[in-house]
Amino acid sequence: MNSSTSPESNVSGNSKLSRFCNLDPNNAQQLKIATLAYIGFNFLLWTVLAILSQTAPHKDNVEELFWIQHFDWGYPKFGPISTWWVYAWVSLLGRSFWVTYVAGQINVALMLLVVWRISLLIMSPARALMAVVLTSLITYHSINGIQASSNLLQLFPTALFLWSLLLAVRNQNWWRWVLVGVTGAICLLTKYSAGIWFAVMGIWVLTDSRMHSLKAMKGVFIAIAAGVIATIPHILWLIRENAPTIQYMRFQVSGEINHMSQVAKFIASQMGKLSPIIIALLVLNFTFRRGPHDMMAPDVKIDQPKEMRFIAFAAIGPMLLTSLLGTAFISLHANWATSYFIMLGAFALRWVPLVNERRALKQVLRIGLALNITIACGTALYYGLVADLMSKTPRANFPAKQLGSKVDQIWKEHSEGPFKIVIGETWIAGVASVMSKHQPLVVPYGNYAEAAAVNPELVRRCGAMVLVDPSEGKLNPNMRAFLERAAKNGSFNIPWNRFKQKPLYEVNWAIIEPEIKNACPQ
Template identity: 30%
Template sequence: MRRRFDSADSLMALLLAVLVVVWTLLMAVSHGAPDLDGMEELVWAVTLEWGYTKHPPLPSWILYALAQLLGRPLWLPFFAGMCSSALALWFLWRLGREFTSAGKAAAGVLLVSVTLYFSIRGTIYNHDTAQLWSVAACTWLFYRALRHQQRSTWVWLGITAALCTLTKYSAVILFTAFFCFMLRHGSFRDARTVRGVGHALIAFGVVFAPHLLWLVMSDFAPFRYAGGSLEAGGRLDALRDAFSFIGTQAARLSPMVVAWLIWRAWERRRPATRFEPEDNERWSSGLTPWDISFLRWVGLTPVIATLLVSTLLGTRLVAAWGTTFFMLWGFYMLWVIRGEERETLRRIAIVVIAVQLAMALGYAVARGPLAWWNGRPARSTFPGAEISATINQIWAEHLPGIPLRVVASDTWLGGNIALNSGVDVQVFINGRADESPWLDAEQAVECGLLVVYSRVTRRGGEPAPELVALYERARYSGVAEQRWSSQRSPIIDLNWAILPPTARCTTR
């Protein structure tokens, strides 16, 4: 299944590695804390669980593995998100080389790389971003499975599809696109395809079975969470969501169009040397009808189907849910590119690199120095290290010689305190055992517990009732204050309480 690694592969791998390094470094120096989703994954990644109340487990497993190698630095989610983005681009590159030349495939991959889902939002390590690589890998394997009908490819497709589903259940949207394409082309009339699908389903079942068992045992908790996330105020609200969704997706795809327009202006001002008449043809002219149909059905079905279902059923539609829907759209640019391949690719690469650097530097400055100076309560300027130091000092004053092990708080505030306190400190999320499967909740309370909440960090919201109940049980309590960033920023109220260890503590 694997062709030999050539010089074009090496160059693409180098470019993608540089992409990861540049974005990770800039986020590390400009951010004082990860984004909310990245913090949630860091909090979850203290153990290997078969599932969580909100999502399936694979993104947390990946972060757990990285944490075993690198510890829990605050930049780890940025790195993990950009690795997922780069790996997705790599599989798109492999897909592009299946149906066109290396140069044209590279142009499509480079252009799609500047969309926000592979750049700015690629730094946000949530289940949408974490799914990028597996969606791209599934798409490549699905193409190869239908084209070459090798049993090993079908098996790998089933394994990767299971990993995609273990990342987020929305993988079913991608599988719907695959099914529609096969119906359109009568693939099920081919006995080899039927056998291949069978092999893929068996491989999928083997990988997914343990999580399915966990779902049954947890009464399908993530599905209940997903059901609540889909609730909207009716079809009119759903229609508003659809228009908002379309507008946001257009904005997030716009850097690709901007990069193409810059290249086009350069080409008009100083045309690249053309050696053959065919250089004036659109780059899409060499695609077969089957390949064109593949790009259209697999590339367009997810967004069209999602919009239709949301509008008809009156369900909520969030812009981030479109993260994986547009990765094939870079190849659509082949319809609007002409010219000698080598020189055209060189120019597109220069434009894309410039746009990537401008976006990375601009985002780092906006989320770092500018946000701090403006005093805006941004996640990126959150004083997690300072708050953690203050809370640890309070703990040490009341319980000298007893290490802090568990922080009962919401994911954001508790995560910032825990990650800046040490690798052994865990978060008791909202004081709820079901949200913190890595803890023995009873022993956590009996062996010494710090409770912290803030209405400022919750944007005026109230803490969870379970957290308030723990707070009221505490022997020691008080309020500390910490300014968010500059003197223009709000003051954070740190409502803290300490439950000392009891004689019922059995943890050594």
């Protein structure tokens, strides 16, 4: 039976959505256009709704926006790639919060594009499109997709690494192994957790029969050499700066913990992030069981078994290895798994019933679009309206614009020179910097080591504003030292709500006067 004549399609056959979902699985060009259209729609859906609904971004976005004020081969917590990525988009579009949403979602879109290209090497174009749709439903790629964190921005580099590795194993060209090394280096320079990927895919390489020769293994050494060469500038930066990123990594993974309990929480958190794709698979199987049995057909193109091992390693390997390490060695953080599920959509196709491809593709598109739109609109509605009506205070509805205006007003009233430097906790200082018309440099927590663009001499010449959120608790010694130098201080309150005058957000401020009059560079 042809699904185009079924009662189901006749009901909505005239709608654009129905025509989009009712694709010909044998028309590769049509499927290519549909895949690109879906990726573009996904990008616009999440980016536009975030811009319209959220007044402030995730804390990591704010952090990247003040790190880009200094261009270097490394930053206090991570390698340079994520910051360079944000820097590129800010250079093009300006230093605003919404630009970080664009940067995050373009990264997701490019990752989905690479997932599609990898899938085309292994399965039919129809199933490759289904893999893209299922991958897009994972919470890390949707709700978290507007975060400009190193975890999120590792998605595209990791996808490139997987793609280049698969092509190198299949074709065995030396230059492909060079690409493996370079993409691996980009992955590592985004976040060191790329080491998990290297271990997992290294095991796959060693177990793949195509690599069981000296000639093939030479390619691995070429990749390692290329990767090391590509990371040399960062290594030199580590030596020069006393390796702050490695110190931060040690801090993140250390601590006295109940390992088994934390692993259980880690896995439970990941199941929550994967819930949309799980729901999609359950609905798909339910609808197919209820459908007519004569829809079952032998026209399904079976995926290449050898390459499905690659998909399996990529889809579940990083999660398994991280959980294993967490049982005895390291502390675990849920967001570390952000890049772990890039190939899970392709892997999940084994749970999509082997029915007529036209019908399967139609159902995947319908369910995927329905879930994606529902989750996106629900998220935007919560942050754009419900949170304020319920007097909730997630950072996404923070009064960023009001804070920037108030800070500028205070500086104008109490200081004569240019507003060049703001000192404070990452969030309040970073938001003030972005929203101020002066775009001051940031010294997070009063720590010069985290603000390469600022030095004590610049503070002496230009002065600074110190901002304190009293709810943060006890101040560190650096912050106390700056406050002791302040000549003027005060406080103000702004409503953390777009519709009500409460709850109020309290801010303490202090101004450090320049020690040298008229010496601050304009």
